[in-house]
Amino acid sequence: MGTNTRSYKAEKVIERMGQKLNRQMVTSLAGCVHCGMCIETCHYVLANPGDPTYAPVYKADQIRKIFKRHYDWTGRVFPWWVKSKSVHTDEELEELKDIVFGKCTNCRRCSINCPMGVDYATFNRMARGLLVSVGIMPEGVAVVSKDQWEIGNQMGVLKEEYLDTLDWMQEELQSEFDDPNIKIPIDKKDCDVVYSINPREVKYDPRTIADAAKIFHFAGENWTMPSEGWDMTNFGLFSGDDELGGAVARRLYEKVEELGGKTLVISECGHGYRSTRCEGPNWGAYDVPFEMESSVITMLRYIKEGRIKVDKSRNTTPVTFHDSCNNARSCGLYEEPRELLELVCSDFREMYPNRAENYCCTGGGGAMSMSEYTNRRLKSAKIKADQLKETGASIVVTSCHNCVDGLTDLIRHYKLGMQVTQLVNLVSNALVVEERIAVPVEVVPEAEELEFAGRKILVADDEPDFITFISAILEDNGAEVIKAYDGNQALELARIEKPDLITLDISMPGKSGVEVFDDIKKDKALNKIPICIITGKPELRKLIYEHPDSHPEGYMDKPITEDGLIRNLRKIFEVGHQEKVSVEK
Amino acid sequence: MSDLLYFSEHTLQEVALIFMAVVYSLRIRWLFKFKGGRERQAPTGGIDSTTRKGIMYSWAAIAMPWTMESTRKKAFFYAQFVVFHIGVVAAIVLSFLIPYAPSILQSSAIVIIFQISIGLACIVGCGRIVRRITSKYVRAISSPDDYFSLILLTVWFGFAFFAVPNNYQQGEGILLTYFMLTAFFLMYVPFSKISHYLYYPFSRYWFGKSMGYRGVYPLSRSTSQRGAEYGN
Numbered sequence: 143m144g145t146n147t148r149s150y151k152a153e154k155v156i157e158r159m160g161q162k163l164n165r166q167m168v169t170s171l172a173g174c175v176h177c178g179m180c181i182e183t184c185h186y187v188l189a190n191p192g193d194p195t196y197a198p199v200y201k202a203d204q205i206r207k208i209f210k211r212h213y214d215w216t217g218r219v220f221p222w223w224v225k226s227k228s229v230h231t232d233e234e235l236e237e238l239k240d241i242v243f244g245k246c247t248n249c250r251r252c253s254i255n256c257p258m259g260v261d262y263a264t265f266n267r268m269a270r271g272l273l274v275s276v277g278i279m280p281e282g283v284a285v286v287s288k289d290q291w292e293i294g295n296q297m298g299v300l301k302e303e304y305l306d307t308l309d310w311m312q313e314e315l316q317s318e319f320d321d322p323n324i325k326i327p328i329d330k331k332d333c334d335v336v337y338s339i340n341p342r343e344v345k346y347d348p349r350t351i352a353d354a355a356k357i358f359h360f361a362g363e364n365w366t367m368p369s370e371g372w373d374m375t376n377f378g379l380f381s382g383d384d385e386l387g388g389a390v391a392r393r394l395y396e397k398v399e400e401l402g403g404k405t406l407v408i409s410e411c412g413h414g415y416r417s418t419r420c421e422g423p424n425w426g427a428y429d430v431p432f433e434m435e436s437s438v439i440t441m442l443r444y445i446k447e448g449r450i451k452v453d454k455s456r457n458t459t460p461v462t463f464h465d466s467c468n469n470a471r472s473c474g475l476y477e478e479p480r481e482l483l484e485l486v487c488s489d490f491r492e493m494y495p496n497r498a499e500n501y502c503c504t505g506g507g508g509a510m511s512m513s514e515y516t517n518r519r520l521k522s523a524k525i526k527a528d529q530l531k532e533t534g535a536s537i538v539v540t541s542c543h544n545c546v547d548g549l550t551d552l553i554r555h556y557k558l559g560m561q562v563t564q565l566v567n568l569v570s571n572a573l574v575v576e577e578r579i580a581v582p583v584e585v586v587p588e589a590e591e592l593e594f595a596g597r598k599i600l601v602a603d604d605e606p607d608f609i610t611f612i613s614a615i616l617e618d619n620g621a622e623v624i625k626a627y628d629g630n631q632a633l634e635l636a637r638i639e640k641p642d643l644i645t646l647d648i649s650m651p652g653k654s655g656v657e658v659f660d661d662i663k664k665d666k667a668l669n670k671i672p673i674c675i676i677t678g679k680p681e682l683r684k685l686i687y688e689h690p691d692s693h694p695e696g697y698m699d700k701p702i703t704e705d706g707l708i709r710n711l712r713k714i715f716e717v718g719h720q721e722k723v724s725v726e727k
Numbered sequence: 728m729s730d731l732l733y734f735s736e737h738t739l740q741e742v743a744l745i746f747m748a749v750v751y752s753l754r755i756r757w758l759f760k761f762k763g764g765r766e767r768q769a770p771t772g773g774i775d776s777t778t779r780k781g782i783m784y785s786w787a788a789i790a791m792p793w794t795m796e797s798t799r800k801k802a803f804f805y806a807q808f809v810v811f812h813i814g815v816v817a818a819i820v821l822s823f824l825i826p827y828a829p830s831i832l833q834s835s836a837i838v839i840i841f842q843i844s845i846g847l848a849c850i851v852g853c854g855r856i857v858r859r860i861t862s863k864y865v866r867a868i869s870s871p872d873d874y875f876s877l878i879l880l881t882v883w884f885g886f887a888f889f890a891v892p893n894n895y896q897q898g899e900g901i902l903l904t905y906f907m908l909t910a911f912f913l914m915y916v917p918f919s920k921i922s923h924y925l926y927y928p929f930s931r932y933w934f935g936k937s938m939g940y941r942g943v944y945p946l947s948r949s950t951s952q953r954g955a956e957y958g959n
Contacts, residue, residue, distance in 0.1 A: 165929070169926045173923050176920065194866075200867055424766065428767070430769075474773065474941050
């Protein structure tokens with residue numbers, strides 16, 4: 143096929159590859175000898191024995207062949223001899239997308255095991271960026287990137303929501319210690335520490351913010367959190383989009399400069415730490431004038447300097463530590479977390495292999511946002527599951543929010559019965575507070591007073607974070623929650639549990655939400671159960687609403703709010719109740 | 728010694744070497760036409776890790792099989808690699824000894840050392856050919872150049888093995904073939920995967936520089952290893 147028949151996107155990918163290449167990448171692309179030493183270092187290969195398409199060298203060759211065909215003389219003159227090949231169609235780019243996004247988490251484990259120093263992860267990221275630049279990417283990558291460009295953080299957390307959460311956590315702390323002086327300062331000028339977080343903490347895990355605030359307070363730190371530019375995560379690392387990476391990093395750096403902060407402390411997040419601390423200044427062409435450090439190092443320093451006291455006997459459950467790829471293999475952050483764990487836990491058990499040789503949590507590289515590859519991801523997670531199981535620990539600690547999600551998902555999938563937590567939670571729990579005030583007992587309303595008391599609600603969604611979020615709201619309101627992580631499980635649990643209501647995602651592995659909806663509505667034993675569709679893909683709404691016989695009782699677009707969820711479900715129950723009464727009459 | 732053998736041992740080799748040097752120079756010029764990266768971040772990692780240490784560690788990693796899981800867990804494969812590359816060095820040195828210092832090869836001990844080195848490399852080469860054909864993984868990544876380069880080297884080892892005693896009086900066929908193959912090898916390598924040794928110092932330099940600056944190199948791992956590593 144000649145150049146003139148090449149698609150516009152393919153043409154752009156080839157052209158932009160030339161602009162992205164640097165010397166390090168070129169030696170990685172040209173220097174591979176196809177020795178195969180990298181093959182068994184990859185968790186995808188180990189979990190898919192006999193399938194050579196998962197081998198790092200095979201995956202790398204799919205990018206390498208384009209490079210050779212267009213930028214290396216041997217590939218240009220003798221393409222068949224060195225297996226160089228161009229791309230011509232959008233379908234070929236889609237195939238490449240499947241490899242660079244769906245078969246590699248950019249964990250860099252193969253890179254440190256290559257005798258030639260071929261850094262596959264680096265040029266895999268480049269290939270991702272090339273595809274993103276022509277609009278070819280998994281849908282989740284597009285959605286998250288859009289949120290980070292437009293709203294300023296990758297989970298679309300609005301400023302009010304963020305500030306409300308900080309306010310809420312401040313109130314919790316003041317209540318816990320009966321001390322109105324405990325503050326989470328916002329936009330305080332000239333502080334020693336500016337603390338940046340992952341939006342996941344606001345959305346799904348605010349206790350980590352409270353725990354960090356508690357540590358800063360009792361360490362006597364002069365600290366603050368920015369009202370804007372607070373997101374230290376950076377989807378540019380995963381999407382390969384350097385412009386996004388640079389813009390996000392600059393937003394944070396500029397805010398710290400504006401506040402006159404001396405040190406930017408980055409909460410526990412592997413890719414956030416790498417993006418902010420290491421890659422951001424390069425992407426954003428920004429010479430950062432202040433210090434940056436991981437909160438792991440900050441907490442360790444507080445203990446060493448005697449600014450906080452910890453009692454390891456408060457954390458007696460056996461724990462193991464999972465090294466985030468970005469922390470350990472790209473930033474050298476692997477001894478400090480262990481040192482800290484030894485100080486705050488009484489039973490730490492090493493995982494093997496560890497540090498820079500550790501296996502990926504399988505949720506890295508943005509994999510958690512690419513639901514089309516969920517089955518593949520979970521299959522490859524077998525390696526990590528075996529590694530976790532071997533430790534005999536009950537809790538796995540990690541300094542990365544992405545790993546928290548990846549590990550939680552695989553622990554559930556492989557039924558390991560372990561919990562995942564972070565160092566900040568353990569340090570907070572071990573923190574010795576002088577003359578600790580008795581914690582006031584929270585008055586829990588009687589079950590009858592709660593909104594959904596006595597209701598059994600089945601929540602079906604393939605995003606573990608979302609299930610955690612929605613379950614917490616429903617349980618706080620008295621409901622008994624049953625969780626299903628895919629369509630088949632949802633249907634099975636609906637038949638067994640006969641819930642009072644089902645919240646149903648549309649796009650799920652196994653049976654889709656549409657199929658589950660159809661099956662439930664066709665089943666005489668189940669078709670009276672009200673269903674509320676909750677989806678992040680509003681364009682799929684018509685699949686449900688064009689249903690010939692019945693429609694769902696409720697519908698909500700993601701992201702949802704607590705109030706919105708309660709209001710919608712209350713309405714569904716009210717309508718159901720009225721219908722029941724009128725039928726009885 | 729015939730004129731043809733003399734030509735093969737001297738003029739042909741010199742032309743081939745000059746050709747290889749010119750192509751390599753062009754190759755390096757090509758490489759440096761690409762932009763170099765600038766590191767703006769402050770260093771990360773422990774104080775034991777520096778850019779300089781990272782580079783040195785990276786260059787030396789190939790001689791420290793315990794540092795990489797891929798070589799640590801495949802000791803036999805690593806040993807083959809060592810034998811193969813010693814054989815390459817020996818066969819190249821031989822191509823200089825025969826024309827320029829033939830007296831050295833009058834020592835039977837030297838001849839035996841060279842023959843053992845090259846002979847073992849030839850055996851490893853045969854094993855590598857079999858692996859490249861029979862391993863599903865390696866077959867999937869192999870190009871015609873991969874097969875040809877390996878076969879070329881293995882055959883070259885075979886002729887080098889018999890050329891070591893330098894007995895042209897007993898027939899020039901072996902020596903002629905060895906030197907012709909050497910000349911072809913020198914001219915072919917810049918275009919083939921065998922040129923990896925040209926890239927090696929650069930790729931490992933940049934990788935080590937980055938990993939040293941970021942505190943990853945020298946690698947640190949827990950030494951109380953047990954059997955959970957896959958492939959053990």
